[in-house]
Amino acid sequence: xxxxxxxxxxxxxxxxxxxxxxxxxxxxxxxxxxxxxxxxxxxxxxxxxxxxxxxxxxxxxxxxxxxxxxxxxxxxxxxxxxxxxxxxxxxxxxxxxxxxxxxxxxxxxxxxxxxxxxxxxxxxxxxxxxxxxxxxxxxxxxxxxxxxxxxxxxxxxxxxxxxxxxxxxxxxxxxxxxxxxxxxxxxxxxxxxxxxxxxxxxxxxxxxxxxxxxxxxxxxxxxxxxxxxxxxxxxxxxxxxxxxxxxxxxxxxxxxxxxxxxxxxxxxxxxxxxxxxxxxxxxxxxxxxxxxxxxxxxxxxxxxxxxxxxxxxxxxxxxxxxxxxxxxxxxxxxxxxxxxxxxxxxxxxxxxxxxxxxxxxxxxxxxxxxxxxxxxxxxxxxxxxxxx
Ligand SMILES: Cc1cc2nc3c(=O)[nH]c(=O)nc-3n(C[C@H](O)[C@H](O)[C@H](O)COP(=O)(O)O)c2cc1C
Numbered sequence: 001x002x003x004x005x006x007x008x009x010x011x012x013x014x015x016x017x018x019x020x021x022x023x024x025x026x027x028x029x030x031x032x033x034x035x036x037x038x039x040x041x042x043x044x045x046x047x048x049x050x051x052x053x054x055x056x057x058x059x060x061x062x063x064x065x066x067x068x069x070x071x072x073x074x075x076x077x078x079x080x081x082x083x084x085x086x087x088x089x090x091x092x093x094x095x096x097x098x099x100x101x102x103x104x105x106x107x108x109x110x111x112x113x114x115x116x117x118x119x120x121x122x123x124x125x126x127x128x129x130x131x132x133x134x135x136x137x138x139x140x141x142x143x144x145x146x147x148x149x150x151x152x153x154x155x156x157x158x159x160x161x162x163x164x165x166x167x168x169x170x171x172x173x174x175x176x177x178x179x180x181x182x183x184x185x186x187x188x189x190x191x192x193x194x195x196x197x198x199x200x201x202x203x204x205x206x207x208x209x210x211x212x213x214x215x216x217x218x219x220x221x222x223x224x225x226x227x228x229x230x231x232x233x234x235x236x237x238x239x240x241x242x243x244x245x246x247x248x249x250x251x252x253x254x255x256x257x258x259x260x261x262x263x264x265x266x267x268x269x270x271x272x273x274x275x276x277x278x279x280x281x282x283x284x285x286x287x288x289x290x291x292x293x294x295x296x297x298x299x300x301x302x303x304x305x306x307x308x309x310x311x312x313x314x315x316x317x318x319x320x321x322x323x324x325x326x327x328x329x330x331x332x333x334x335x336x337x338x339x340x341x342x343x344x345x346x347x348x349x350x351x352x353x354x355x356x357x358x359x360x361x362x363x364x365x366x367x368x369x370x371x372x373x374x375x376x377x378x379x380x381x382x383x384x385x386x387x388x
Contacts, residue, residue: 001340004347006355007311007332013339014085017193020186021171022084026334029278030163035286036278039309042286046318047377051364059366061356065326066152066248066269066303071101072353073368074316076345077277077307077328078128078154078252083111084175085338086193087200091120093337096345098123105154105328108141111175113206114148124151128252130159131230131237137212142244144207152269153245156276158253160233162225163280174219176203196341235262242266250305253280255290257297260304270303270326277308277330285384288319293383295323313355317363321371322378 004010015023029036061072076097082089090112097104098121105126106117114127127145132138145153177183187194197203204219212228230237242249251263252272263271273291275284287308295304306319307328316327329352336348360368363375 001343004351007335007348007351010335010339010344010348010351013344014335017190018085018338019177019183019190019193021173021177021183022081023338024167024171025081025165025173026079026085026331026338028165028167029282030165030280031282033278033282035275035282035284038286039275039278039288040311042288043309043311043315043318045379045382046288048314048317048359048363049375049377050362054364056361056364056366059357059361061353061360061368063326063368065103065305066250068103068151069101070103070326072316072349072356073320073324073326074310074349074352074356075103075126075305075326075328076105076333077330078105078107078110078126078156079330079334080107080109081111081175082107082334082337083200083202083206084177085334086341086344087196088112088202089337089341090117091201092342093333093345094121094125096333096342096349097125100346100349102349103152106150108207109205111200111202111204111206113202114141114144114150116201116206118148124149126150126152126154126250128154128156129241130156131233131241132228133230133232134212134228138241139244140211141207142241146245146247152248152250153241154250154252154272155238155241156252157233157238157259158255158274158276158280159225160229160231162222162229163276163282165279168222173222175205176219178219235266239266242268252307254294255284255287257293260294260298260302264298264302268302270305271298272305272307272328273324274307274328288315288322289382289384291319291322291324292378299323310352313352313357314359316352316356317359317368317371318376320368321373321375323373 063073094104108130127150248269305326306324336344
């Protein structure tokens, strides 16, 4: 196994190993990718306050997210088509998360189904829901997540329509990949991926295929989304979904204080400050830039998590110090999964925990719950002001 010291090491191996279509799917943002880029570069603008001669023994990164114990407050974010990044990708990522002691979130658009992941794991995972026009399908999907004993429903609110990612259209993204001269030429250079994929439990959308009718082509994400996702989703419908679920709910995709207030008012157990990893509204602010304003608005009313742009334990620490109780990582674990399967996801989590732990120590903190704005230097204009 190569020596992995940071997330970029995993990304380099990932790029070599996985077919271009799926690398591009993960490694892109919408339109100009400004928000995608700023999600990571904005973390660099926040500086850390070094403290010395503080007893740093007995440190812990352990904490809680929505009342569940976690080895560190970093959950695996829902990522569609994870099972195309590596054979049985959702099962492998879920197992790595379970062993590490962090939550795994299964996407509606996963390859392995809810049932397959439940069968392969022993602790409850979280299920992410996209709202669709077909209410009967949604009801059955929620019931399947209940039957699988999922411990939270993550309702994603920022994808009623799909943000355009140029590369996916040009590559003809689909699961499984359609065999064209171009994809065949690329797949021939990814033989290890291909051989493993031949033995995979599944190569299509496990939560969808066989569970819905009247869909013209379930293999193409873009087509499916346009036909099925519910453009009429509003807060009233969110409330109904929360009632239908009846358990813990996390509302994901909040990037505005007004929306954060609505989510808190509905009684969500947590919100995820997120711009979907820069994949939806290009030109939106980075999540980390919006976090202070959202904390000020609802920090006392609802648990706040953050994702989009986290590539290191230092990024996690900055989000926690700004007040988030937890974080989610998307691409950072996908790089690990594509690079080396389950071991790669564990490697990604290990890297992040070490960075978080060492940074805590050098900032003079012994627990993640002790982190605060006192650990940070934030540029004066970091927040900005919206036009009235
Ligand atoms: C390839 C890819 C697929 C994604 N699919 C989903 C999805 O199915 N559901 C969802 O709620 N979010 C999805 N997201 C967004 C992630 O849950 C998360 O918000 C985002 O990846 C965080 O940004 P990061 O990748 O910079 O960590 C996806 C992100 C990526 C990169």
